[in-house]
Amino acid sequence: MPGIEFFSAAEVRELLGFDVAIDALETALRDGLSPEDDGPRLFADAPNGEFLLMPAQSATFSGVKALTIAPQNPERGLEKIQGLYLLYSSDTLAPIAVLEGSCLTAIRTPAVTLTAIRHLARLAPEGARLGSNPRVLVFGAGTQAIEHVRAALVDFPDASFGVVGRRPERVAAMIEALGADPATAHVPVTAVGDGANTDAWPGSVDGAGSGDGAGSVDEAVAAADIIILTTTSTTPVLDGRLVGANAIVAATGTHGLDAREVDDELVRRADVAVEGRGSGRRENGNLASAYDDAAWESSPPANLQDLVRGNFTRTLGRPAFYTGVGMSWEDLVCASAVYSARTRP
Missing domain, CATH: 3.40.50.720 (NAD(P)-binding Rossmann-like Domain)
Known part of the structure; x- marks a missing residue:
């Protein structure tokens, strides 16, 4: 299996400025990506909160965001949303990258x-x-x-x-x-x-x-x-x-x-x-x-x-x-x- 790239929160923020993210979203929507093709998010109970799974696919890349939502965390000085993003090649369905998920969400x-x-x-x-x-x-x-x-x-x-x-x-x-x-x-x-x-x-x-x-x-x-x-x-x-x-x-x-x-x-x-x-x-x-x-x-x-x-x-x-x-x-x-x-x- 080829190496899987890892992107820390700092790297996500460095590579995904708000201008870059907005331009990427606009380009995808203009080029034909329809929000109506998106599947429902998947929720499941977790201790003191819930799990959230968000799968999506495109011609080149597919992926799933696996998050936890802990509503009481902010009162404890902790992040409410934490998790990872798993990115796959749509051609082979091989995993190619893991990204820190809460920073991705904070920018997205x-x-x-x-x-x-x-x-x-x-x-x-x-x-x-x-x-x-x-x-x-x-x-x-x-x-x-x-x-x-x-x-x-x-x-x-x-x-x-x-x-x-x-x-x-x-x-x-x-x-x-x-x-x-x-x-x-x-x-x-x-x-x-x-x-x-x-x-x-x-x-x-x-x-x-x-x-x-x-x-x-x-x-x-x-x-x-x-x-x-x-x-x-x-x-x-x-x-x-x-x-x-x-x-x-x-x-x-x-x-x-x-x-x-x-x-x-x-x-x-x-x-x-x-x-x-x-x-x-x-x-x-x-x-x-x-x-x-x-x-x-x-x-x-x-x-x-x-x-x-x-x-x-x-x-x-x-x-x-x-x-x-x-x-x-x-x-x-x-x-x-x-x-x-x-x-x-």
């Missing part, structure tokens, strides 16, 4: 989100286009929140960022980490609200008034050009009535029909797009009550390939809402880009 997820945001911004009608320094509001203060800020700088290098979290210490740690990184030290990032340390998010309908910062969160939601949701909440984290008329909202933090980050009010107000219609119908709680079976059949939302190919119409005066749960093809595209970057002559 925001790259997918920013691919969607990039095209929603480009498809904005006259009167709804973003300026050169958009106001970006991020909900969440974990790994994905930090990486979404870094990814957003690819297209919006002059953006300013606000961060909303339930725990002030985590928001402060996120801002400190971004300030200590030479690549992001110049980026204006501020805490929004006081982080009320309650079960309800400050600024949500349930959390409104729960802390001195709740009002400022509402104001930030109303003023934001782009809102990125990276939480693990099972209930809406903001009041959809407050989102700006032409804002872009991207919800990427949850999976499962019983978990959601936005309310039906936002979904009803917005032009909606998803990663894939099949995965959205199976797993996306943000759409579970707004889209019944009849709606999925008669007027399903656009998917990510539609966005990249320009087959999507935004309406002046309506927010654009993108929501995803993570799909296996995305990891394969990104893992293939990492492997090809090292082995390319």
Whole structure:
């Protein structure tokens, strides 16, 4: 058996910049990769969490991401998602590479989100286009929140960022980490609200008034050009009535029909797009009550390939809402880009 290449987290990050990942995703979608051909993710119980297996295939490479999800780990100072990516030759089905999986996920997820945001911004009608320094509001203060800020700088290098979290210490740690990184030290990032340390998010309908910062969160939601949701909440984290008329909202933090980050009010107000219609119908709680079976059949939302190919119409005066749960093809595209970057002559 030929040697199997190993890619550490540091090597994955070195070879898979956000610009590289976004370009790889766009190229795959333009060249005919359909999110609707992706198979369902496979979940199984694990001690204190669950296993997640995500197989995917293409003409050149195939692979499977094998992860563990430990919801209590962040409270222990550990990563919530850990695992490996196994890459195979599609010709021989021989394993050719193993990649550290949590770093791959930390890059892939925001790259997918920013691919969607990039095209929603480009498809904005006259009167709804973003300026050169958009106001970006991020909900969440974990790994994905930090990486979404870094990814957003690819297209919006002059953006300013606000961060909303339930725990002030985590928001402060996120801002400190971004300030200590030479690549992001110049980026204006501020805490929004006081982080009320309650079960309800400050600024949500349930959390409104729960802390001195709740009002400022509402104001930030109303003023934001782009809102990125990276939480693990099972209930809406903001009041959809407050989102700006032409804002872009991207919800990427949850999976499962019983978990959601936005309310039906936002979904009803917005032009909606998803990663894939099949995965959205199976797993996306943000759409579970707004889209019944009849709606999925008669007027399903656009998917990510539609966005990249320009087959999507935004309406002046309506927010654009993108929501995803993570799909296996995305990891394969990104893992293939990492492997090809090292082995390319």
